[in-house]
């Protein structure tokens with residue numbers, strides 16, 4: 001983290017605030033076919049396997065151009081065969097997007113939708129798989145970034161494996177900060193992107209998959225450019241990406257991976273993000289704000305707060321007030337109750353989070369908001385769901 005920060009802090013779930021050294025790594029050009037860049041691609045692929053504790057004899061990482069959603073689509077289209085059927089575990093916008101992606105591809109799927117507040121549980125997965133033998137794959141969201149809920153990946157993976165089905169994971173906003181260990185977690189493939197918890201810049205994502213699953217994925221994809229098998233096979237053969245690679249983003253990502261390792265890898269990053277979350281939640285609650293989620297489902301990635309009921313509160317003004325004080329926050333993405341989000345990820349530490357809370361308090365005062373408490377109906381809705 002740099003001492004000098006002139007740009008606003010991005011309290012957003014990616015793109016996020018990056019370390020100056022990550023941005024500086026982009027200050028030259030690389031030829032995509034040149035051996036220097038091929039070595040960078042190879043090093044990045046190896047380091048990604050390390051982060052997942054994935055044995056290179058059994059696993060491979062495959063970078064894919066595009067934003068995270070392109071890579072989710074690539075994973076779904078490549079690993080779910082055209083005659084397969086997916087069970088999508090949804091509890092927010094990203095679960096719903098996975099289902100929509102399958103609908104657009106015309107792949108058979110069913111959805112368990114838990115709304116905005118609650119995680120899909122292992123026993124629900126077991127019941128759904130027992131009831132429908134046609135289901136071949138389960139699609140799970142590791143951290144549902146729309147609410148900030150941390151889903152119980154281990155029990156979902158166990159239920160899926162116990163039923164003899166395959167697990168595909170969207171670990172976009174979790175990988176690198178939350179544990180995902182290929183030695184103990186049974187899964188087929190997972191996907192994440194450069195601009196989330198590894199703290200790189202946008203431009204590409206990556207799939208980490210079992211090699212046998214990659215072999216078996218030949219011919220499955222609905223799309224040429226989003227074919228993970230084809231990208232993998234070409235990269236193994238030539239060391240190159242199939243089409244123009246985001247060279248500068250890859251250079252930045254390598255630096256970001258280096259900083260990630262220097263911080264103590266995933267456990268080190270989790271410790272900093274958890275501290276960010278604790279300072280943020282404690283400060284915002286002291287200011288009168290309420291979180292959407294119960295403490296046990298709050299992730300160290302992003303926190304959703306209910307919008308205050310006070311008629312003097314206006315989100316657009318609150319956003320501008322925060323921005324004027326150097327903080328970019330994130331609008332809510334809930335289906336029912338008005339909310340906003342503040343991220344804990346990126347090159348931020350607890351002193352930044354403390355300053356963000358102070359900025360929120362000042363902005364409320366400036367707006368003439370007396371209480372940050374949400375409407376009683378929001379709290380009632382939260383109580384009803386958590387009791388269910």
Ligand SMILES: *Cc1c(COP(=O)(O)O)cnc(C)c1O
Nearest residue numbers: 067068069094143145170172173
């Ligand atoms: C960020 C994110 C994505 C991908 O979003 P893009 O805007 O396409 O990068 C997918 N799933 C989850 C859970 C995410 O947090």
